[in-house]
Amino acid sequence: MTSKGFTTGIVHSDRLGGGEFGAIRKPVHTSVQYGFERVEDLIDVFQGKKKGAFNYARQGTPTTSSLESKITLLEQGRATVCFSTGMAAITAVMLTLLRAGDHVISSRFVFGNTNSLFGTLRSLGVEVTMVDAGSVDAVADALRPNTRIVFAETIANPGTQIPDLAGIGDLCSQNKILYVVDNTVTSPALFLPKSVGAGLVINSLTKTIAGHGAALGGAVTDTGVFDWQQYPNIAEEYRQTNVADWGILQIRKKGLRDMGASLSSEQAHQISLGAETMALRVDRSSENALAVASYLERHAAIQKVRYPGLPSHPQHGIAKAFFKKSSWLLSFELKDPDRMLDVVNALNVPIKATGLGDTRSLIIPVAPTIFWEAGPVVRESMGISDGMVRLSLGIEDTDDLIADFEQALRHA
Numbered sequence: 001m002t003s004k005g006f007t008t009g010i011v012h013s014d015r016l017g018g019g020e021f022g023a024i025r026k027p028v029h030t031s032v033q034y035g036f037e038r039v040e041d042l043i044d045v046f047q048g049k050k051k052g053a054f055n056y057a058r059q060g061t062p063t064t065s066s067l068e069s070k071i072t073l074l075e076q077g078r079a080t081v082c083f084s085t086g087m088a089a090i091t092a093v094m095l096t097l098l099r100a101g102d103h104v105i106s107s108r109f110v111f112g113n114t115n116s117l118f119g120t121l122r123s124l125g126v127e128v129t130m131v132d133a134g135s136v137d138a139v140a141d142a143l144r145p146n147t148r149i150v151f152a153e154t155i156a157n158p159g160t161q162i163p164d165l166a167g168i169g170d171l172c173s174q175n176k177i178l179y180v181v182d183n184t185v186t187s188p189a190l191f192l193p194k195s196v197g198a199g200l201v202i203n204s205l206t207k208t209i210a211g212h213g214a215a216l217g218g219a220v221t222d223t224g225v226f227d228w229q230q231y232p233n234i235a236e237e238y239r240q241t242n243v244a245d246w247g248i249l250q251i252r253k254k255g256l257r258d259m260g261a262s263l264s265s266e267q268a269h270q271i272s273l274g275a276e277t278m279a280l281r282v283d284r285s286s287e288n289a290l291a292v293a294s295y296l297e298r299h300a301a302i303q304k305v306r307y308p309g310l311p312s313h314p315q316h317g318i319a320k321a322f323f324k325k326s327s328w329l330l331s332f333e334l335k336d337p338d339r340m341l342d343v344v345n346a347l348n349v350p351i352k353a354t355g356l357g358d359t360r361s362l363i364i365p366v367a368p369t370i371f372w373e374a375g376p377v378v379r380e381s382m383g384i385s386d387g388m389v390r391l392s393l394g395i396e397d398t399d400d401l402i403a404d405f406e407q408a409l410r411h412a
């Protein structure tokens, strides 16, 4: 069966990928070791000559492998490697592909922990330039002969800024630079970074793809767009294979081996279960976000709402042109920031918790929590005011959410 649709593809992927005993979903394989009748077969596995075989679970299991196939399908890519968290996936890309003296350009508006990783990379001798990627000119001005990677997120958390995704893709392709896009907030249900020339796509599986908040995971997908022949830091042992495999092979082999941040089969199973309903959930939570954003923007107590689905958003045009919907993420500020904690406390439906892309709405004041350690200078450069509140919409009934905000905003 050639299934073109997103959800058809994912719900039938295990069965059509060769289900064991007719199982319609992949079993949870918990074995760490894989044994062979003939030692020659074991040798072939070690030498990469036996495809679809396993030897030690740090490097993957049949269950994690089936999840990797699903993510590859969703991103319309060539291959995927899963890790134990989204941060492990980003770190694996950077540590396996960069060397001291290399240069990275990143959007200034990135996930706080990614920003922290860039600090670590600097301490290891990698140069990192943070730019306002809303303009491709800022990225072009930052290019150097040793620039290896340009990194951006589709919709930044919590400020919802959107980079010039396509302009940066063109720039990277002209200059033969690897373009890495973190697709976590949009997810493949709303956007394919491959369509704007991304060579690698990151997804935190913890968020929308699992959706239930019961598992952590991350993935790196090679879209097949980047020509790895252009990339200097591929080790000799990985250059023996098809050039299209070089990058993902190095990320898999070295990333899983050196960092050991492997996804377990149990977590991969949980993520696969969640992923089946992903398109349905993302539609619903994105509709909730648009409804709540529109409601908040009209409310007299609200100073500002940031949501790419609103015409008032600076990159509304890009969101409309590239994303199926504008996602489940928004942030807002009250006219009187001193009332912010009271309003958040008065809400009954959104849970006061960190986290994103869950079936339940989650709300958090940004400056005193997730961006506290970053300090005021970084907060200011990332456009985060002291009164900013982040809201990740879940799949609750829209009317319940609006009614809850209506009563809570009486405290404003």
Ligand SMILES: *Cc1c(COP(=O)(O)O)cnc(C)c1O
Residues within 6 Å of the ligand: 085, 086, 087, 088, 111, 114, 153, 157, 182, 184, 185, 204, 205, 206, 207, 216, 217, 218, 356
């Ligand atoms: C959450 C998140 C990550 C990290 O994912 P974890 O699975 O929590 O490690 C990376 N990028 C973005 C945009 C995120 O929202």
